[in-house]
Amino acid sequence: MTRQELITLIKRKRSFLCIGLDTDLDKIPQHLLKEEDPVFAFNKAIIDATHELVAAYKPNIAFYEAYGAQGWQSLEKTIAYLKGKDVFTIADAKRGDIGNTSGRYAKAFLEVLDFDGITVAPYMGKDSVGPFLGIDGKWVVLLALTSNKGSDDFQMIKTGNGKLVYERVLERSAEWGTPDNMMYVVGATRAEMLSGIRKIIPDHFLLVPGVGAQGGSLEEVAAHGLNKDCGLLVNSSRGIIYAGNGPDFADKAKEEAQKLQKQMESVLRDAGIC
């Protein structure tokens, strides 16, 4: 999906919501366990109930790998089902390796599975990210400032020129791609830092996790992070997909997604974007 297609999609749906599919057999409604593929059955129900309200879905690959080859099949079915919907898709895989190995991950997620984007870790530098950037219409979503406590350990280290490590990551990596093929992960628990980040990368899309279960506020994220094209995908996972735990779990998920979509619509209208 191109940048313009993504922007058009956000305006049409009046939503920049991304739903994280962190599908866990211990947390899904127990009546689904009798299905042949409970993980896919859960995802399909969530997607059917919410896809008109969201811009993107983000399967969290760890949750599928935890179930081995069977989990991989659930992932294949989920992405195939998503391809029939009008949504952007992100493999939340946080990969990154030497060039020929990153090339393999790029093939696995962006070609074979055909995700629109993949989250990538920056630690190994340019040649670890490059292989994900060479495919038309596909995106790198690079970790910059994450929403967990451990982000203080290295991302926030002050470097010799006074800038923090995550700022150096933004500056340097922005030269590797363009706003047409790179986004950045910036945690919502650091919403006030989005203003500084927007000075370094005014045009890039930001994938913002941490709204909801991790405590971030949508209003703050929008106040500091919105740009003229929206430029945001705000993710919520557990707060939506586990909103209910009975036979009506998909309706409950829809209700939660709708609350966020309404807030987003208001944000987009106020900014004159839709």
Next chain:
Amino acid sequence: MTRQELITLIKRKRSFLCIGLDTDLDKIPQHLLKEEDPVFAFNKAIIDATHELVAAYKPNIAFYEAYGAQGWQSLEKTIAYLKGKDVFTIADAKRGDIGNTSGRYAKAFLEVLDFDGITVAPYMGKDSVGPFLGIDGKWVVLLALTSNKGSDDFQMIKTGNGKLVYERVLERSAEWGTPDNMMYVVGATRAEMLSGIRKIIPDHFLLVPGVGAQGGSLEEVAAHGLNKDCGLLVNSSRGIIYAGNGPDFADKAKEEAQKLQKQMESVLRDAGIC
């Protein structure tokens, strides 16, 4: 596998060689393509020919994921086969995510697949690494200084206190685990930097990629990196597994492994370790 068991294994085999199983259908001998599972058939032949000469194997997970659910099955068969041999096993996965997601990766690789260790990226900090450290006899192999060109981009940035980012990663992360459950990835193309690294972490095992195809020298690695328990696992992938491309590919792989094992035996004898 415990640290003492690993040291005993290295002394008994007189080898600290790790073979990387970067198994690629485009590179394996073409007669194997008629097998039901060519990836596993190749791995089994390589393992049969070399396991007496090596301390460890390191399947490169990207190469399996590139083949989807089928690739995951090849990986499952490979690790099951390795568990019957007297070797240490490392999932070269370079994972790392927020706590509950890292917990899923830990389950996938260290419990379900039952690898002894997994490579982990440090960018997201302590809580992204912690879930891999909580399992008895299992190891985190943390990226510190990698062997690719892109390692200059962030790992070599000078920080405010004069130390480089990778040195801060070593110092900080050494507090999270112990030499009994953590190793570090240190590229062989930087062998002279191993002396400085040994001042920060004298006792930890180092997994050293980049010998062979990437140009690193075993002698230099040993001169700068060996400690009293050996403390090294030196990896070679393509230089061994693709040494031949005909029906005798496993014999060719064995010859290359034997050359390295002989050099390692000499290093260990000279140091009085075996």
